[in-house]
Amino acid sequence: MKLLTKDDFINIHKKNGEALAPEKIKEIACDFLQKNDLPTTKDENWKKTDIKRILKHRFEYGKKIDLDKFVVSMYNVSGTYANVLVFVNGHFCEDLTKITDEQHIFVFKNIAKAKTENHEIFDKYFNKSDIHNEHYFSALNTAYAEDGAFIYIKQNSVIENPIHVYNFVDGDNRKITSMLRNLIVAQKGSKAHVIFSxxxxxxxxFLTNVATEIFVEQNAYLDFNTFQGEGDDAFQINNTRVHQKKDSRFYSQTITMCGNIVRNDLNINIDGENCYTELNGLYFPDREQHFDNTINMNHKVGHSLSNQFYRGVLENNATAVFYGNVNIFKDAVKTEVHQKNNNILLSKHAKIHSKPHLIxxxxxxxxxHGSTVGQLDKEALFYMQSRGIGQKKARTLLLTAFANEVIDKIQVPQFHFYTKFLLEKRMKGDKTDGMCSNMGACRG
Amino acid sequence: MLKIRNLHATIENKEILRGINLDINHGEVHAIMGPNGSGKSTLSAVLAGREIYKVTKGEVLFDGKNLFDLSPEERAREGLFLAFQYPVEIPGVSIVNFLKTALEEKRKHLGLEPMSPSEFLKMMREKKELVEFDSKLENRAVNAGFSGGEKKKNEILQMAFLDPKLAILDETDSGLDIDALRIVANGVNKLKNENNSFVVITHYQRLLDYIVPDFVHVVFNGRIVKSGDKNLALELEEKGYDWIKKEVDELNN
Known part of the structure; x- marks a missing residue:
């Protein structure tokens, strides 16, 4: 079988709509595309994630599809009061936008529009994290992405309701690839909760290629949540790059419930002192699914604290990667970092590659740092059985308790509820992959 | 209630129980004593259904049912309870949630409606009082970070909740200070009635000052070698086990 090549990806994207990137940035990204290849398992950061399975499919460019409001309402991830933007196959669905907080304290719109309407902010921040140089897909995204979310929290503003960006993919019997390019700026002294689902x-x-740049300015507070609930055949490459200025706080919760190969790169840069960073994650791969969380925590400046806490439950033939890089620079004195990764393997075929890497x-x-891999505690199971609790129920209680320690880090109450609800469903044996709505529409 | 006939059991091909015979009737308290490694705890583990032990011979009838036909959880729902020598920590599962789940499963098994939340809370209050259980602990995860005494009190609380027909207390007195011992024993005494029975496995006589047994059995080398009334425990306390070993040896020769 012929695999997709790097040029195939360029050809898919270049003949379509207008790219976001200003000419100069596009040139830089194209230069990267020319000089670099698609990631392979020979690359240090891709050793355990083989994208050949992705390249087997002749993807085509995802078209814009009209979406009914009712469909979105089935995925009640963030509650009725959330500010909402909706994308389908990377295209903006303007009529589904909902703004519930006061409009003058923040800007929440699609980035293609912000490029003209808020060009000063756009020009100041777009690709300033150099996100294009992470890997081939982030460069592709930088050069050719057409749209995504633009979130700008004004100075000293507190956004009460969650800011939620939906991205749906819809293939209509075709193999679809789409890109999403997001920019989030939390200005000085601001506070917001953001969800991408x-x-x-x-x-x-599907192949969804997401690149998100986040700038957390001085003394700002940003809570960033990612929910991945795409179908069994959906690939996702999701790259997030964060810059934190002094006195800022950044929280990230990444919940990966389903997908085929899901690769998350989370790259944090501490540019100022007295920052706090908390990175939490939960992954639940089943069958042949493969979920990869690769973290790069860069403490460039000292006097800051970061915490990583990732947990995974792996079933059947599932595999997962936790690659936790921490880089503390020479002058970053009085830095404090903690990293914890716990895994439960429910079958002898499941595999986890957990690699803490502190420089x-x-x-x-x-x-x-600490990494654990184990099975369900047999002693605890027997203890519960001896109290009349059936084996299946006992298993559910133990796994739920294990996952809840991460889920309880979620700050947005409705999203917390949604995640718990899905987890409970999953524990009961309902498959929650595919259409992760809370209306029981999950496909089995 | 419980009939044990010629029970043999092995662990990793090593025979531990070599023909236990025991009858327990309603309303009785039996104490099982014996030196280390005699098979006391194995007996309780086999009855509760721990998988690592293999029953090679004999049978156990629990209220007329063949115990070995039942899974561990079915045995519990039928009214068998084992208070663990080393209660297991279950991080993230609160005592309230644990008890509620266990009770629900039992009621379902018996064909009863689930309890209403208010009924459950009322029951919780009563049982906590009965076993002098600290309310501060109920929302904590089961046994996680509990002291030895707290763990044992939690066992007795669970026992009170599940209201078993037959409760086996496996060295519940080990690691307890005198106050905790009294609380645990009082809990048992309050729960005792003419319809349920208790098996108290212990090394020491001191627990039997509080929970007075109707029968005392001595297990040695996987068999019950001597049975008597509560005075047998006092005799053992005074003389140790050597004289029993000697008696057994003489019998064998």
Whole structure:
């Protein structure tokens, strides 16, 4: 079988709509595309994630599809009061936009529009994190992405309701690839909760390529949530790059419930002192699914604290990767980092590659890391059985308790509820892959 | 209530129980004593259904049913309870949630409607009082970070909740200070009635000062070698086990 080549990807995207990137940035990204290849398992950061399975499919450019309001309402991830933007196959659905907080304290619109209407902010921040140089897909996104979400929280503003971006994919019996390019700026002293959720509306093969740049300015507070609930045949490459200025706080919760190969790169840069960073994640791969969380935590400046806490439950033939890089620079003294990764393997075929990787260039730091892999606690199971609790129920209680420690880090109450609800369904044996709505529309 | 006939059991091909015979009737308290490694705890584990032990011979009837036809959870729902020597920690599962689930499963098994939340809370209050259980603990995860005494009190609370026909207390007195011992024993005494029975496995006589047994059995080398009334426990306390070992040896020769 002929695999897609790097040029195939360029050809898919270049002949379509207008790219977001200003000419200069596009040139830089295209230059990267020319000089670099698609990631392979020979690349250090892709050793355990083989994208050949993705390249087997002749993807085509995802068209714009009209979506009914009712469909969106089935995916009640963020509650009725959320501010909402909706994208389908990377295209903006303007008529589904909902703004519930006061309009003058923040800007929440599609980035293609912001490029002209808010060009000063756009020009100041777009690709300033150099997100294009992460890998081939992030460069492709930088060069050719046409739209995505633009979130700008004005100085000293607090956004009460969650800011939620839906991205649906809908194939209509075709193999679809789409891109989403997002920019989030939390200005000085602001506070907001953001959710990005990914769902598929049909049982086709998808490749979603997401690149998100986040700038957390001085003393700002940003809570960033990612929910991945695409179908069994949906691939996702999701790249997030964050810059934190001094006194800022950044929280990230990544919940990966379903998908085929899901790769998340989360790249955090501490540019100022006294920052706090918390990265939480939960992954639940089943069957042949493969979920990869690769983290790059860069402490460039000292006197900051970061915490990583990722947990996974792996069933059947599922595989997962946790690659936790921490890089503490020479001058970043009094840095404190903690990293924890716990995994439960429910079958002897499931595999986890957990690799803590701490590079520390000065000796005035506090650092800890721990990685565990195990099965369900047999003693605890028997203890529960001896109290009359059936084996299946006992298993559910133990796994739920294990996952809840991560889920309880979710700050948005409705999203917290939604995730717990899906988890409970999953535990009961209902498949929650595919259409992760809370109306029971999950395909089995 | 419980009939044990010629029970043999092995672990990793090593025979631990070599023909236990025991009858327990309603309303009785039996104490099982014996030196380390004699098979006391194995007996309780086999009755509760721990998988690592293999029953090689004999049978156990629990209220007329063949115990070995039942899974561990079915045995519990039928009214068998084992208070663990080392209660297991279950992080993330609160005591309230744990008890509620266990009770629901039992009621379902018995064909009863689930309890209403208010009924459950009322029951919780009563049982906590009965076993002097600290309310502060109920929302904590089961046994997680509990002291030895708290763990044992939690066992007795669970026992009170599940209201078993037959409760086996496996060295519940080990690791308890005198106050905790009294609380645990009082809990048992309050739960005791003419319809249920208790098996108390212990090394020491001191627990039997509080929970007075109707029968005392001595297990040695996987068999019950001597049975008597509560005075047998006092005799053992005074003389140790050596004289029993000697008696057994003489019998064998």
């Amino acid at each position: 990914y769902h598929s509306l049909s049982e086709d093969y 520390i260039h000065n000796d005035d730091v506090i650092a800890s």
